[in-house]
Amino acid sequence: MNKTSKTKERMSTDPKPAQKFIKFETGGRPYIEGKRCRSCAAVMTSEPLACPACGAREGYDSFRAAETGVLHAYSIVARSYPGVATPFVSAIVDLDDGLTLKGNLINIPPTPETITPGMKLRVTFDDALGRTDKEGGSYIAYFFEPAEQGA
Numbered sequence: 001m002n003k004t005s006k007t008k009e010r011m012s013t014d015p016k017p018a019q020k021f022i023k024f025e026t027g028g029r030p031y032i033e034g035k036r037c038r039s040c041a042a043v044m045t046s047e048p049l050a051c052p053a054c055g056a057r058e059g060y061d062s063f064r065a066a067e068t069g070v071l072h073a074y075s076i077v078a079r080s081y082p083g084v085a086t087p088f089v090s091a092i093v094d095l096d097d098g099l100t101l102k103g104n105l106i107n108i109p110p111t112p113e114t115i116t117p118g119m120k121l122r123v124t125f126d127d128a129l130g131r132t133d134k135e136g137g138s139y140i141a142y143f144f145e146p147a148e149q150g151a
Contacts (some may be wrong), residue, residue, distance in 0.1 A: 015140035018128040021045040022142060030125040030140055031067075034099045035060035043098045068122045068147055069095035076110045084129075093121055093144050107145040120147035 017023070023033045034043050039056030043063075050057050074091040089105035105121070108114050121144040128139035 015127070015138045016133065018131070018139040018141040019045075022125070022140065030142070032065035032099070032101070032123060032142060034063050034065040034097065036063055045099065045101070063097070065099050065123075066096040068120065069093045069144075071105070071115070071117050071119045071121055071144075072100065073117060074105060074115055076112070076115075089115060091121075091144055095123070101142070103141075104143050105145070106143045121145065122147045 014028070017030070021033050022030055024030050032045070034045060035047050036043050037051040037053060037056060037060055038058040039051060040054035042051055042053035044052070044060075047060050051060075070093065072092045072094045074089055076087050077090055078087050080086050080088075087110040089108070089110045090102065091105040092100060092102050094100050105115065106124070106126075124143050124145050125140055126143060128141035131139050133139070
């Protein structure tokens with residue numbers, strides 16, 4: 001197999017990031033890449049023309065986001081689009097480095113008795129709920145789970 005064939009094979013079998021800020025280490029392990037404003041140190045996942053916190057246009061430095069954080073808010077979703085399994089938990093999580101992300105909370109019963117704001121969570125990565133591109137390639141997405149699980 002020539003180099004071009006190996007590249008095409010790798011591209012068709014490796015999962016693609018479901019979000020632009022999901023990056024991969026050299027070994028293939030995914031992580032979340034944050035951006036830090038060079039002027040005020042505000043953190044975000046995008047690179048807007050001007051910092052939304054201070055308005056500066058000095059640019060951003062990339063950093064590897066924390067893998068742990070706390071639950072800020074959540075909603076138990078009981079109805080959704082056709083083909084989306086319910087119930088599921090949509091969560092807003094404040095990561096330990098200041099980055100705030102919205103994603104699904106998994107590996108916990110979707111009941112108010114088991115979920116409390118302030119609970120410790122960690123970022124995990126998995127298949128993007130079976131979503132594929134037009135060539136059948138898979139996507140990888142981030143989720144949150146209780147920090148004490150699978151540690």
